[in-house]
Amino acid sequence: MKLVLSQEQQELRAAVRDFLRTASPLPKVREGYDPQVYARLNGELGLSGLIVPEEYGGAGAGMSELAVALEETGAALLPGPFLATAFAALALSQVPDKELQTGIAEGRIAATFDHTELSCDGGTASGAPAQVLSGGEADVLVAPARDGDALVMVAVELAGPGVTRTALETLDLTRGQARIVLDGAPARVLGPAPQTGVFDRLCVALAAEQLGVMRAALDAIVAYAKIRVAFGRYIGSYQGVKHKLADMHCKLEQAESIVRYAAWAADESPAELPEAAALAQAYVGRACFEVARDHLLLHGGIGYTWEHDAHLFYKRAKADEVLLGPPRIHRARLGQLLEL
Amino acid sequence: MNLAEYRRAAGDWLRENAPTDDYPEADGITRAKEFMAKLYDAGYSGITWPKQWGGQGLTQAEERVFAEEARDYTLPTYIFSIGLGMTGPTIVDRGTDAQRERFVRPLLRGEEIWCQLFSEPGAGSDVASLQTRAVRDGDHWIVNGQKVWTSVAHHADWGLLLARTDVDVPKHKGLTMFVIDMHHPGVTVRPLKDMSGRANFNEIFFDNVPIPDEHRVGEVNDGWSVAVTTLLHERLSISAGVGMGGQKDHPASLEALRRTLDTSDPLVHDELVELHIRSRALALFNQRLAQETRAGIFPGARGSAAKLLLAELTLYQADLATRLVGPEAALADHPLARAISMAPGMALGGGTNEIMRNIVGDRVLGLPPEPRVDKNVPFKDLKVGTQA
Numbered sequence: 268m269k270l271v272l273s274q275e276q277q278e279l280r281a282a283v284r285d286f287l288r289t290a291s292p293l294p295k296v297r298e299g300y301d302p303q304v305y306a307r308l309n310g311e312l313g314l315s316g317l318i319v320p321e322e323y324g325g326a327g328a329g330m331s332e333l334a335v336a337l338e339e340t341g342a343a344l345l346p347g348p349f350l351a352t353a354f355a356a357l358a359l360s361q362v363p364d365k366e367l368q369t370g371i372a373e374g375r376i377a378a379t380f381d382h383t384e385l386s387c388d389g390g391t392a393s394g395a396p397a398q399v400l401s402g403g404e405a406d407v408l409v410a411p412a413r414d415g416d417a418l419v420m421v422a423v424e425l426a427g428p429g430v431t432r433t434a435l436e437t438l439d440l441t442r443g444q445a446r447i448v449l450d451g452a453p454a455r456v457l458g459p460a461p462q463t464g465v466f467d468r469l470c471v472a473l474a475a476e477q478l479g480v481m482r483a484a485l486d487a488i489v490a491y492a493k494i495r496v497a498f499g500r501y502i503g504s505y506q507g508v509k510h511k512l513a514d515m516h517c518k519l520e521q522a523e524s525i526v527r528y529a530a531w532a533a534d535e536s537p538a539e540l541p542e543a544a545a546l547a548q549a550y551v552g553r554a555c556f557e558v559a560r561d562h563l564l565l566h567g568g569i570g571y572t573w574e575h576d577a578h579l580f581y582k583r584a585k586a587d588e589v590l591l592g593p594p595r596i597h598r599a600r601l602g603q604l605l606e607l
Numbered sequence: 608m609n610l611a612e613y614r615r616a617a618g619d620w621l622r623e624n625a626p627t628d629d630y631p632e633a634d635g636i637t638r639a640k641e642f643m644a645k646l647y648d649a650g651y652s653g654i655t656w657p658k659q660w661g662g663q664g665l666t667q668a669e670e671r672v673f674a675e676e677a678r679d680y681t682l683p684t685y686i687f688s689i690g691l692g693m694t695g696p697t698i699v700d701r702g703t704d705a706q707r708e709r710f711v712r713p714l715l716r717g718e719e720i721w722c723q724l725f726s727e728p729g730a731g732s733d734v735a736s737l738q739t740r741a742v743r744d745g746d747h748w749i750v751n752g753q754k755v756w757t758s759v760a761h762h763a764d765w766g767l768l769l770a771r772t773d774v775d776v777p778k779h780k781g782l783t784m785f786v787i788d789m790h791h792p793g794v795t796v797r798p799l800k801d802m803s804g805r806a807n808f809n810e811i812f813f814d815n816v817p818i819p820d821e822h823r824v825g826e827v828n829d830g831w832s833v834a835v836t837t838l839l840h841e842r843l844s845i846s847a848g849v850g851m852g853g854q855k856d857h858p859a860s861l862e863a864l865r866r867t868l869d870t871s872d873p874l875v876h877d878e879l880v881e882l883h884i885r886s887r888a889l890a891l892f893n894q895r896l897a898q899e900t901r902a903g904i905f906p907g908a909r910g911s912a913a914k915l916l917l918a919e920l921t922l923y924q925a926d927l928a929t930r931l932v933g934p935e936a937a938l939a940d941h942p943l944a945r946a947i948s949m950a951p952g953m954a955l956g957g958g959t960n961e962i963m964r965n966i967v968g969d970r971v972l973g974l975p976p977e978p979r980v981d982k983n984v985p986f987k988d989l990k991v992g993t994q995a
Contacts, residue, residue, distance in 0.1 A: 270895035271902055489972050504975040506961070509968035516967055517912045524891035550884050602880045605861075607870045 269535075270527040272335065280335045286312055287343040293576050296441050300347035300404055308349070309374030315349075316372030318356050323365055325372040330468065330533035333357075334475035334526055341479025344441045344583055348401035350476055351379035355409045357468040361461040362420045367407060378422075379405035382466065385421065385449060387412035391429065392421050392454035395447070400590065402445030403434045411460040420461075421454040428452065439586035441579055464537070467544035469591060471529040474547035477555035477587050478519075478526045484562040484580040485515050491566060508565060515561055518554040525550055542604045548597035552588040559584035613669055617676045620649050625680040636762055639683040643717020646682075652691075653715040656699060661712035671901065686759050690714045690721030694767040696840045698786075701825050701833045706786070710765070722763035722789065723841075724754040724811060725834060729992025731756075732962050734769070735778045735831060736981070736991040739813065741770035741785065748772075748785065748823070750793075750816045756956070760796050760809040763789045768818075769834050772827060774987040781986050782830035786822040787813075803948040841957060858942035859928035861886065868931055878927060885923065889916045908970035915963035918954035925950040 272280065290304050309315040318333050319325025326332075333353060340349050352371060355378035359368050370376030379401050385394035392412055399408065405425055412421045425432060429452030435444045489512060492503030502508050529543040563570040563577040570577035588594055608616070624645055626638070646652045654670040656662020663669075684691070695714045698706055713719040730737040739752025750770055760766065766787045773781030787794070793816035798806035825833040857863065861882050868875050893913055896906045906913075925946040929936040936943040954960050968974045981989055 268894065269898070270891065271898045271904070489974065492974060500978065501975040503968070503972075504977050506965070506977065509972075509974050510961070510964040512972055512974065513912070513915070513964035513967035516971060517916050520895075520909065520912055521888035521892045521916070524895040525888060527895065528891050546884060546887055549880070550888050598877060598880045598884075601883065602876050605880070605883060607865055607876055607879050 268528060269331070269531045270524055272527075276332060276335050279332060280339060282312060283314065283336050283339040284342075287339060287345060291343050291345055293344070293579070296344050296346055296579065299441070300443070302347075302404075304345075305347045305349065305377070306374060308345075313372075315352055315356075315374050318353070318360060319368045319372040320360075320363075323363075323368040323372055325368065329530075330357075330471055331527070331530040333472060334478075334530040337472055337475035338479035338482070338526075341476035341583075342483035344480070344483075344579055346441045346443075348377040348379060348404045350442075350472070351401035351405055352377050353472050354380040354400065354469050355405075355407070357472060358409050358420065358465050359457070360468070361464050362458045364422065364455075364457045367409070367422055367457075370407075376407055377401070377405045378407040378409055380409045380465075380469070381447075383410065384418075385410050385412035385423075385454075387414040387419060387421055387454060387456065390454060390456075391451040392423050392449050393451055394449050397446055398435065398444045399447050400444055401442065402447050403432060403443050408447065409457070412454065412456075414456065418460040420457045420459070422457055423449060423452050423454045437586065439582045441583055442586070463541070466591070467540050468533055470544035470548045470597070471526070471533050471540075473587060473590060474522075474526050474529060474551040477551045477584070478522050480580055480584050480587065481515075481519055481522060481551075481555040481558040484559045484577075484584070485512070485519055487576070487580070488512065488515075488562040488565050495567075502565075511561055511565065515558045518558055522551045522554045542601065545597045545601040545604060548591065548594065549601055552594055552597070556581075556584040556588045610668060610672055614672045614676060617651065617673045620651065621676055621680055624649070625677070625682060627680075635683065636686065639686055640717045642683050643687055646684075647716040652717075653695075653711075656695075656711070656715065660699060660707045661715050662699075667900070686720055686762050687714075687717055689723050689759055689763075690719075693723055693837050693841045694721045694765075697767060697784075697833060697837045698824065700836050701784075703821070705821065706824065710786070719764040720759060720762045722757050722760040722766045723837065724757060724760075724766045724768040724787065725837075726756045727753060728755050728810075732959055733991075734834070735782065736986075736989065737769060737771060737782070738991065739768075739770045741768075741772050741783060741818070743772070744817070746820050747817045748783075748820065750785075750787065750813045750818060752813050754811040754813075755799065755808070757796075757809045757811055758807060760789065760811055761798065765789060766811075767824070767837065769830050771986065772830075775985050776828070777983055778981060778986045778989060778991075779831045781828055782834070783827050784824040784830040784833040785818045786824060787816060787818055791816050793817075802951070803945060857924075857946070859924040859946045864928055864931060875931060878931060882924060882927060885920055889913070889920055892916065908966050911958070911963045911966040912971065914957065915960055915967065918960055918963070921953040922950045 290307060313326060314336055316325035317328045317336055321327040337353065356371055358380045367376060367378065371378060379399055381396040381399045383394060383396035385392045408423045408425055410421060412419055429450050431448040433446045435446055437444050492508055492512065493501060495502045525547050529547040532539040532543040559580045563581045566577050569575050626642065643652065650663050651673055653662035654665050654673060655667060658664035695711060698710050714721060725734050727737045727739060739750065739754065741748040741750045766789050768785045768787045769782055770785060771781055772783040793814040795812040796809050799808045799810045800806045801808060861879060864879060870876050870879065896909065896913060900906060929943050929947050932943055935941055938944060969976055
């Protein structure tokens with residue numbers, strides 16, 4: 268089991284962090300998705316191709332590296348379809364498709380994955396996934412579809428015929444969702460839908476983003492506690508504040524340990540992946556929201572204002588916590604896997 | 608010898624020599640001392656300690672390998688743990704050559720047992736406010752006062768004693784460290800029964816006990832910095848043992864609970880899932896700290912976060928288990944009655960949860976310190992202990 272970042276992984280982290288600090292600072296995040304930033308992220312850093320196999324023009328890296336990148340995009344609250352494309356790339360890692368994976372690696376295709384089952388009939392797909400992550404920005408939807416008795420994985424061009432997209436106003440201002448209605452939209456069958464493994468990988472990828480969100484939220488309130496004065500003292504010197512921050516740090520340490528473990532399991536120990544993935548969502552999802560919530564509260568009244576960034580983290584944390592379903596499903600899954 | 612060979616040799620030695628039976632406490636000391644001598648003679652006591660003073664002069668890597676091989680055994684080393692984990696390393700780090708020559712080898716070989724004498728009834732978290740006095744008398748010091756929470760003191764030959772030597776300076780600046788002879792007639796050791804009904808600790812009274820000046824460790828009035836060395840070793844030795852198994856036998860563990868409870872009850876089911884989540888989260892954090900240590904990243908104050916989490920998990924787990932099991936957990940001989948009685952210990956010993964949070968806040972997060980009212984006040988003018 269590997270829980271500590273390698274030299275290369277630390278360098279990847281530093282590169283992504285440095286890039287996002289200048290290319291996508293928080294004031295810019297408020298303006299929403301910027302395709303140019305996204306193009307540079309994929310061009311200069313090659314992030315969209317990180318986990319795409321080398322034969323398709325990607326870097327052939329694993330979940331451990333993707334987790335490092337997602338932690339940073341999470342910490343920056345990066346808008347746009349990066350997580351959605353990572354979801355699709357993870358699904359495609361189980362149902363390879365040269366055209367899509369090459370497009371993703373080159374940064375030409377932004378994709379998304381949704382687990383709502385479509386129906387598929389002779390090269391067309393129908394269905395109505397209600398909340399597709401980055402569904403407004405993605406070029407392609409990857410989803411499972413029922414084709415007679417078989418469950419297959421299909422890809423649908425979202426700019427093509429038979430597709431209606433409606434952007435949804437979301438709680439999280441930094442990342443959109445769309446309602447998509449497919450009515451006989453042209454669809455390409457990629458292969459049989461994998462029995463297992465896709466959802467687990469999404470759980471781990473999301474947990475990595477959540478780790479970044481909570482780290483950035485904790486960093487922000489720690490920095491503020493060192494400069495904000497009340498009753499003649501820095502607020503960070505009060506145990507009422509300090510002890511809460513210490514507890515938040517404890518959650519962060521445990522969340523990081525779980526994310527590293529789950530990413531390692533995805534790469535190296537598939538037998539451990541289902542339990543590790545369920546654990547990752549059950550623990551990190553909750554911890555992320557709690558830390559984001561307490562970071563907002565400890566800011567005091569300023570944290571409740573629209574102009575302050577605290578609510579951006581709070582809302583992303585909540586949106587992430589429920590992104591893959593009500594959190595109880597991860598707990599239920601864990602119980603099942605433990606054969607309690 | 609490379610690490611793989613070292614591992615094989617250590618495993619072989621343990622298979623042949625580690626005791627496999629339980630034996631009564633009465634035989635305990637003799638057998639523990641015999642075992643410790645064998646362990647030392649085989650080269651497995653003081654693995655990382657300097658060769659010059661009787662150690663093996665090897666690295667953390669060998670020590671780690673031995674600990675991993677020893678994990679499946681219950682070695683009778685408990686009574687030596689204070690010496691090996693805290694007072695011994697302090698003598699090695701801060702003692703004189705004469706002290707190292709005199710004390711280290713007998714300690715490593717289990718010939719002499721050590722205890723640590725810092726805490727007092729009036730000085731727990733704030734141990735630097737302690738009141739036990741050592742007054743100079745020619746080439747000796749005369750000690751009077753009281754210590755508490757002293758493990759293995761009733762078996763100890765030597766104690767590492769922190770005492771006040773100057774009351775006219777602020778509290779941290781008037782302390783000195785000594786090695787005290789626990790067999791002196793002026794030393795009284797009384798077992799201290801804790802809330803679980805066991806007497807794992809003692810309280811110690813000193814009545815005009817002389818200490819030769821050559822048993823002073825460090826400079827006069829520089830005892831606090833010596834104590835910091837000891838406490839650093841203490842925290843390392845606690846966190847090194849954290850999360851390293853032993854859980855399976857715990858009556859409040861998931862393994863134990865799932866055997867006895869009706870897990871088809873969805874409420875029970877979800878509580879057990881929560882227990883699993885919290886236990887795994889901490890176990891993985893501890894494993895990550897261990898991996899970092901092996902990679903040369905010193906965990907430092909982050910070890911206090913692990914200690915805090917262990918204390919909270921211990922309390923939560925015993926509390927949950929008793930609630931799930933119900934009335935029978937309230938009978939004194941039920942293992943969970945013992946577990947709930949012992950649970951607060953982890954949150955108090957080795958630094959309370961509040962102290963751990965201060966350490967994480969100050970040293971990990973770099974938060975501003977609490978304003979201090981005691982820093983520049985001469986000890987004799989300071990309020991200490993419990994005052995109405």
